[in-house]
Amino acid sequence: MSQSPAIELKNVGRRFGALQAVRDVTFDVARGERHAVLGPNGAGKTTLFNTICGDFPPTAGSIKLFGEEISHIPAHRRARRGIGRTYQQSLLFDGLSVRDNLFVAVRGVQPNRFSFLVPRRDDAFLAKAREVAERVRLSHVLDIAVGDLSHGQRRQLEVGMALASDPKLLMLDEPAAGLSPVERPELSKLLKDLPRDLTIVLIEHDMDVALPFADLVTVMKDGAVVVSDTPDRIQDDPVVHEIYLGHGGHKH
């Protein structure tokens, strides 16, 4: 029996009042695949992401995670089923230290996450938090309050928070958003070093970042899927050129 895909989206739609932000989106992401979702601003990429992660349920269609229907279960239960995500604008706990941010992130999917006991120094989850900090190159700022981090470090911590729970599916929403050219290589290296067998969905509007990273690419516009294909074919697709460059545009 073949394994079910990591994500199956069938006719997924999301409406906010009169605004149809996402319409009739259907595509699969296979296990271990790196899938990029491209599109201009306002294409509905982040809304689709939020619908998959459970920030709000879809108003149409169905979402399956590793074969299980998850369309109408809350975000925290989806996280426990293996979804880790980052946000386009860092959503961190500014009043806590980097260590505490990661510690909270590590424990979220554990069965004993609800505890009134202060962890001991040799606590396994604290050790895991240190390990994740090392992985996202933040070991030197473990005790610094997150509110005092630079923008680049906050983006690295965003990725760390998503990785801390050892997700089966990693959803990255423009991880390099707002980074300066100096900060970009650090994050690119971090993404490049992610395990190859981890299923990743990446939102990006910069084709130069997304295409080398992805196995498959889905392009969205006005809330709908325009095309889903390999990076090579996407690069040569006239419709994609039109979306990005308008009529008569050259290859990006």
Next chain:
Amino acid sequence: MIAWLQSRAGLWTAGGFAFLLVLPAILPELMPANQASFWLGNIFGRAIVFGIIAMSLTFLATYGGFVSLAQMSVAGVAGYVVAITVNGAAPSIVGGLAYMTAIPLGIVAAVLAALFVGVVSVRTRDIYLLMITLALAMGFFRFVETNIAWFNGYEGIRNVLGPTVFGLPFRDPHVIYYVSLLLAATLYGGVLYLVRSPFGLVLQGIRDNPRRIAALGYNVALHRVAAFGVAGFIAGCGGVMMTIYNIGISPGSVGLGATINVLIMSVIGGLGHPIGAFIGSLIFAFFDTFAATIYDRNRFNTLIGVVFLAIVLVSPDGVIGLAKRSYAYLKAKSAPQRWDKPT
């Protein structure tokens, strides 16, 4: 623990606690014995009792980011349960229980009431949370005021004298002072411990970013309700002490005035740290007691209002914030100046 005691915060806390422990011995050296006794019971003892209730509010506000106006009502639930069930209260409504049984019962009732408040208000924040908790508080106040059978209506329940402690009556200012102090210190230490636990960290995460907390796998609603339960335990302990301190409880103890007073204490002290509740409560007790001497007894509300305005205008984060800024200023001023060489 040892590392914490060696830290600056630990030293201040341990020093402050040691000072409060020997305060009853110092006061008679500074003033006549009857005045010392008055200060001990009516100013410091009272400040600690109401500080405990205020700390239940500051715990939720500081670490959870939600201000509940139902904390005085939750304290009142504990107080009423003790008054209703304990032996010797007048009128005797249920009676029959010793203090050692009635007090835990009162605290359990307060926790249950707080969990109820938490469940009802779980989806609200900010001004809406304030309004819903205020509505619950006023509902409770009206209920106890009009219900004669269980709460003896407007009159309330008197003669709740408290247990004897080592053979001494609870009314003794030393007993009130030391029992309140030890209870407050235990609860204060408990809060400082709890906020470093996974539950406390998640609570602070909810304050900073509830959406992210949910995305990490935590049930935000469950944690919020549990936080109300913890605050209910603190308020319940304070409510029992308040009832014994006042030798009874009446609707006035849980009315709008009392509800707002707890908020005023918390804001004056500062919502940035649990100790602010006790500092605010001490300032409040001082002005409440000496309003007549300072200006006019009937002008207490004007007086405390002016103090409140002055503190909030000068320091929106209360006396704690003011102290922190003053310390930082003095430290910066005393640090050696560094001048860059002109290039």
